[in-house]
Structure formats: structure tokens, C-alpha cells
Amino acid sequence: MPFFPRPASASAPGAAPAKPGRAKRRLRATGAVAAAAAAVLALSACGGPAQSSADGTVELRFSWWGSDKRAQVTQAAIAAFEAENPNIKIKAEYGDWSGYWDKLATQVAANDAPDIIQMDEKYITEYSSRGALLDLSKYGIDTSKLDEAALNAGKNEDGLTGIAAGINAATILANPAVFKAAGVALPDDKTWTWEDFERISAEVTAKSPKGTYGAAAYGTDEASLGVWLRQNGKSLYTSDGKLGFEPSDIAGWWDFLKQLSEKKAVPSASEVVEAEAAPLDQSGLATGKNGLAFWWSNQLPALEKAAGSELKVLRFPSKTGKAADTQLWYKASQFWSASSRTKHPEEAAKFINFLANDTKAGEALLADRGVYPNSEVRAAIQSKLTPADVKVVKFIDQIKSELGEAPAPPPKGAGAIQEIIKRYSSEVLFNRLSTQDAGTKAVDEMKSAISS
């Protein structure tokens, strides 16, 4: 379409127009107004949430973070749901963890939140207490078959704002190929201590080619800190939403990290920083550069796929060398939540109910988001699980009797904690701060992050 239609006089040279100048000008003016109007219309057409169309179809937006593998299985679950509910269309929006939360915050602020949101425990209190999530208990989602602890993790003062999508646990994953190449035996995770961890990792590094290390460094997330604190009688958070440890506790954690670094059990400070930015498929464990690494149990299948070889799930080491003292816990890997401003709460709840309770969803998702919290679905999909999934489920079952107390839920503002830990870990690794100073500063920052 031409923006500025030529006046009739120009295209028909034979005709003799009256008042040529003015007519031309008026036409041009009309053209400009039309262009301006088009621009305004185009602008206003950008925003706006999904609407139900004239034929009664409802479109819901569903966003999650995760690997390519997760995208595949989730799309399969969506397809299964759409086949049963032809009047509901689910539009998938997914990406990496790192950009997910910035995007979600912006979308919620712009009143453009996805209808169904994959939530994490670090942020669920933040979003719930600010009224951004729907209380799902009012929309007839069947919770009778769900694991009780997992179900409770999604409950808070604002109601049931998340349905656990899976159960997982903090683990150490081992790449047997790296151990074999170095000629070092895999540790016995039922009896190993942190000293064993240090000794074995350093030995693997020493017997491996340059650039390969016995273990990945911890210090980039709060899970490994949480385990350490629990083994020392502390916790990340208290039940009244405060920080559950002192500067000296986290300093001790860093002292041991520095020790690992000095013995070359873990990569150099620079390599640690570089590894932080790498996605799961490029991680040291997947590329065979690390013998041991800290991951959530449900990430094993995706990591095995990326590594192209088998991995082994290990318990964390303990101080005493007793599996019962590792103080692990079951975590709700993530939650299904719905936006409080969704135009279609019934349909969104219906989809969440399908994901949580329908065997068809289970058959698609398997154990990608952790062990299924619904006991019936878990039993029904048992035969469909891949060997990697089976390994994860077995591990979760095995540690059941050794679990510590369930940790207090992360308070509002807990989303900032990981970044603080990361930053001070690199300050420590680069010898820019003593562990004690880093502890004091980090705890100050964390306190102000969760109190605001």
C-alpha cells in the first residue's frame, strides 16, 4: 500500500484539474494524517493480554525456564492437553533461567503476565505477598494425591499459590568417565566426608590432563551453602523469615572453598567465573572437564544427554562420614502458578490440574521437573521412565530415611541471595577480601535484601 497516494492529476496527465495546488496539498495532508493514524494504531496493537476469540477458543500463555529437553517434553504435555480441550489453546513462552525472572517481573509490571507461570521457591513468596499469583485452592484443583510436604511448600499466607511440579534434592553428580581416565575410584557416598571430597578431587585433578578438575567449585548457588549450614546446625533462613546464619558460618564455607582451590581440587578463580555463565549443556560436568559437580537431582537426565555418557548421583559428603548426617531435604523443584490477573482463571486451573494429576501429562513430562508429587501418576509412569529418570527416582527414594528437617521457605527478597553469594565467592577466590570480611559484608547485604 502506498503511504502517500499520488493525486489523480499526477497519474492522469490529460485531465485538467481545478485549483491544482490546493487539491494536491489537501491530498498530501490526508496522506500524512493516515500515516500518523496508522502509526498510532500500530502502537496500540502491540500490548494487550490474550483474549478469547469469537469462536469461544481461549488462549492461555504458559511460561517456563529450562533446557531444550524440557521444552520438548512440555510441548508434548501441552499437545496432550489441547487434544482433550479443543477450546483451549496454550501458547508456550520459554527461555533460560538467567533471563526468565527479569522478563517475568517486567511482564507482571506491565500487566502482561503469562496466565500460567513456572515458579521457583526463591520467588514464590515475593510474588504471592505482592498479590501477583492466583490462590489456586479456589479453583477445584485436586490435591488429594499430592505428596503432602510438596503440597505444603506451595502454601503461604496468600493461599495455595503454587502446585509443586516435582520433588528433587541437592546432589553431587559424578562423571565416571573422568574418574576412569584419571584412574581414581569413585567415592562411596554413604561414608564420605568433606576431607574425602577434597582428597579425591585433588587426586583426580593431579592425574588428569590440564584443564580438567576433580570437582566444580561450589559457591555459585545457595543449595550447597544450605547443605553446609544444615550440617553445622544452622540454616539459610529461619521460619520467621530471617537469615539463619552468622558471618562466621559462611566464612567457614568459604575457607574450605579456598582450601579446595589452593589444592587445585576445583578450577581456578577465572575458570569458576567463566563456568558460572555457561548453560547446562556447556557445564564442566557435561563437557567432561569436572569429575564432580553440584546439581539438583532432576537435572541428571538433561546433563546425561548433554554429556552423552552416564552420570552417577551421589549424596553430599558429611562431616561425620554418615549418610544420616548429610542433612539433605526434599525440595519442590518448581511450582505451577497462575497470574492473579489472568482473564481465564478456570481454564488456567484446569491446565494446572492436568499437569499435576493427569497420567497423560506425566507420560510426557516424566521426571524432567523432578519426581512426580502425585503418587498415582508416579506409579502409572514408572514403566515409561528412561534409565536416567529411574536413577533419579531411586536416589530420591533411597535418601528418604536420611532426610533432615524440611527447611523454612525462602522469605520475600530471597531471589537476590544467589547473586550475593556468587559475587562474594569470587571476591574470596580472587583474594580480594578475606573470608571473614566477605562473610560480614555478604550477611549485611542479605539481611537488607530480605528485610525490604
Next chain:
Amino acid sequence: MSAISELSSMSRRKGPVTDEEKRANRRDNKAAYIFLLPWLVGLVVITVGPMLMSLYLAFTDYNLLQPPEWTGLDNFTRMLGDARLHNSLRVTFTYVLVGVPLQLAVALLIALVLDKGLRGLPFYRSVFYLPSLLGGSVAVAILWKQIFGTTGLVNQVLAMFGIAGPGWISDPSTSLGSIILLHVWTFGSPMIIFLAGLRQIPNMYYEAAEVDGATTLQKFWRITLPMLSPIIFFNLVLQIIGSFQSFTQAFIVSGGNGGPSDSTMFFTLYLYQKGFGQFDMGYASAMAWFLLVIIGAFTAINFIASKYWVFYDD
């Protein structure tokens, strides 16, 4: 400068204005405004509106999820005691005060070389301009990350000489330097402007100087630099404003966190983290306005100082 004075002398034309001319003027103005409309709507809706909104938000506590609450100057007083913000200012100032002069020096140097009447000049000009087109892009920042990584190209070359290089972008002592280098590398657009400026200097000055027996260096100091000073000034102002706002390079190279240990935490990056990562949009808005004031002050100082060193030949 001369174009502007010509324009103003045109409008100050002597003689009475006839009614017919007035009407024609008014018609023309109307048409002009209508043509301006699309841009004007964009400016108001996309720029001025959000700016005013952010000015309001700067005085509120706004967590993105709930309506903002008026807190007066609270955000600004908080900025006084925020050590990470002070660090981000230090990083940004280092970047601007080191990066901009370096980049302009390189741009001028290359422009001088190209101005010597090289054969195939358009080709070289395009080649040197290429980094400017690419430099701000995500792809180049990712490439930079690879080149300066612990096992990247730079260290591989160094290893040939038996030197074990650090992880240039993952070591806090060199990370900012490597981002400054990336900035210097994108010298293309000031170079093009310098090149145009060099072409404007009348040859007669150089000829006269040669007759008087001036050396190449003398010609550069006494003729080229003074004659080029308005162009240098122009580039300086633009580059300073642009560098204060630079974001993409640090965001990509550091993986979005300004690390390692905040060594590449630019002011804009911290602002972004506060606003979109930590639900502190009121504070982020206050920071944005503070940055505007800083840039405004720098530009004002630039203009005042220009009286003492910029030479206008008219």
C-alpha cells in the same frame, strides 16, 4: 555553524510581508506539523511519557507488582549510602575517562593515515567502520568473551610465547580493561567524522606552512588540530554521552551480573539489576535521573571548556 547563521539571516529578510505570504506560511506550517505528527506521537508516547513517569517513580517505592508509594527523597538519600552504586560510578567513570580519549585518539590516528590519499580508500574506510556497526551488538560481545577467555584466542597466542595469560574477562583486575578495549575497537564512526573534517581543511594553510619550512609534526599541531577542534569537540560530546549509557557490552560479557566481583558493574547495569532483578523500580528510576544529571553536567562542562580550546574558522 555557518549554515545556521545563513538560515537566521534568511529569516531576518527586510521588507513587509504580504497577507498572501502569511497565509501560505500558515498553510505550510500546518502541513509541516501534520508530517511531524508520526514522530511527535512517538516522542510523546514512547519517550516523554515514560520519562515523566520515571521522574514520578524516582520519588516512590515501586516494586513493579504493587502501586508505587510516595517516599519523597528517600531513594536519593539511599543512593548516598549505597556502596555498590559508588563502585558502579567508579567503573563507569573509568570506562568513560579512559575509553573515550583512547577511542578518539585511535580514530584520529587512523583518519590521518587514511587521509594521506591511500589507494582503495573507500574499501579501507568500510573495513575500519565495520567494528562500529558490530561493536554494540550481542554477537560481538559474545565473540569478545571467547577471544579473551582463559582458553581463548589471546591466551592461545600468548601460550606460543610461553606466557600464561589470565582469564582477561573473568579476572576482576583485567575485565574492565577488556571491555574498554572493545569500546576502543569500535572507533569507526568518530573516524568517519574526523575524515570528513580533515577534508575540510584548506590545503593553502599546509602549502604556506611548507613554504615557511614547517615540519610534519608542526603542521599537525599548528594547523590540523586547531582546524579540527570543532570536530573533536563534537565527537567528544557524543562519545561521552554514549559511553555513560553503554550497557550491552558489559551485560553480555559479564553474563548480566557485572562480575567478576562487580568489576564491570556499569551504572546502567546496576540500574537494570535494581529495577528488573530486585523489584526496586523506584530506586532504579532515581538512578536514571541521577545519570541524566551527570551526563548533563559533563556536557555543560564540555561546552564551557570548549571556549578555551575549540577554534572556529569563521
